[in-house]
Amino acid sequence: MxxxxxxxxxxxxxxxxxxxxxxxxxxxxxxxxxxxxxxxxxxxxxxxxxxxxxxxxxxxxxxxxxxxxxxAPPARIICIGAVHISQALAPMAKLADFDLTIIDPRTAFATPERFPDVQLLAQWPQDVLPDLAIDRYMGVCLLTHDPKIDDPALIAALRADCFYIGALGSRKTHAKRVERMMAEGFSEADLARIHAPIGLDIGSVSPAEIAVSVLGEIIAALRKKPLRTEPKA
Amino acid sequence: MLASDDDILSQAEAWKSAGKGVAIATVIETWGSAPRPVGSHLIIDEEGNFLGSVSGGCVEGAVVAEAADVIADGKPRTIEFGVADETAWRVGLSCGGRIRVFVERVD
Structure with a gap:
């Protein structure tokens, strides 16, 4: 060589x-x-x-x-929300060889005690995502239920064509989210890429079970379908 | 983690840039149960120092020996290892798999 x-x-x-x-x-x-x-x-x-x-x-x-x-760049998972589901998802993602970063400006949630051995950023998504150089090899999970934290990350994820975007919340919550994103200028096709409610439908109840369904959905998005902007075989 | 195949390629570049003769061995095919997946790298310098793994230890010695020839003459070659069998192979994989390894010099 x-x-x-x-x-x-x-x-x-x-x-x-x-x-x-x-x-x-x-x-x-x-x-x-x-x-x-x-x-x-x-x-x-x-x-x-x-x-x-x-x-x-x-x-x-x-x-x-x-x-x-x-x-291929190693896939990275970005969790918006230092919540219970993220606590379960972090070690599972590590086992499956994903890099993982958790972002939550609420310092009461984003504590190293709750998230040992995880890259944890207690800042607003819009402040840290530019530094993370968000790209299509990242999967983004919106887990806070709070539009003022989730939405800036969602906008960044849609623009970066992330391979996976999942959002927690009921269908009603999601309908409102779609309305807000339409107002931001995104098309229906863009918004159809959001997995909502988040996770595969395996009847998950506990946070750990939801984390399993989210990780399964991320793996399916990464492995099953062509990345959108790359040629189809 | 130094063991990842990516870090190994960075190390190969560093060795070469430091003026050493370097060969890269890559697992290009596996059959049956093979200890390291396709794409795994082992890098070898002219003194026989090596980093990485193509078989988890079973045939590294033979690959390192072959790499010395590749570093000397610059000709890339493909070597195949199978089940330990004295008539067919000098060294083999105890796990029963077979692997093909491509060895090339960094020029």
Whole structure:
């Protein structure tokens, strides 16, 4: 591998951008395809599929063997609300290899005692999300029930095309939320991406059970469907 | 966590930038129960120092030896390891799986 290819690969990863290194395993010939260039690549279908799964793999095209070193940014979960569900979700997300950040400006909720070993930001979402460089490899869970905390995060998540957006609350609460977002200029198609009420319908009752249903829904959003702005295989 | 495959590639860049000869070994195919998934990396320098894992320890020694040749001649190669079997393989995977490993030099 040429050193500059290795450097580019490492740079793309540090910047949380997807990239795939394509290696011809017979000749050793290699090239790096950045996430933004996949759609226009000769192997667009194969690369798109590999990136969606987030897994490196061998492929054969026209009798040639290639190995794809797939580098998808690790998915990160952002929880708005240092609430009971987040307390259960944090350790579960860690087990499933997600990075997780909890944001809640209410300092009574956002305490390290309630959230050991978790990145916890006791600030307003609109103040910290720009620093977190919110991108489509993030899933956002709105858990406060409070529009003045949830809404700024929801707006940021919709604009960043996050792979998952889930919102806690009844259908009535959600209808009001949709109205507010329409007023912000979002379309029905944008708002249809919000999972509300949050979580898979598995009859969850306790906060831990709800956390399971939310994590399941996040995994399904990440693995089952193509990311919206990437090519469909 | 230094063990992640991503950190390992950053380390390969650092070694190379420090003027060392470096090879990268990557698991490109697995069959049956293999200890490390496709895409796992092991990096090796010219002195035989290594970081990462392609098999959880079973065949690392053979890969490190092969890497010395790759660092010397620059030719990438693919090596295959299967079940421990003296007639077919010098080293093998006790778990019964098979893996294919691509070894290349960083130039």
């Amino acid at each position: 040429r050193l500059e290819l290795l450097q580019s690969l490492n740079e793309e990863r540090a910047a949380r951008r997807a990239a795939i290194l394509v290696t011809d395993t017979q000749s050793g010939e290699q090239r790096l395809v950045k996430g933004a260039d996949i759609a226009g690549d000769a192997l667009a279908n194969e690369l798109g599929a590999a990136l969606r799964m987030g897994k490196s793999r061998s492929i054969e095209v026209d009798g040639r063997s290639y190995f794809l070193t797939v580098q």
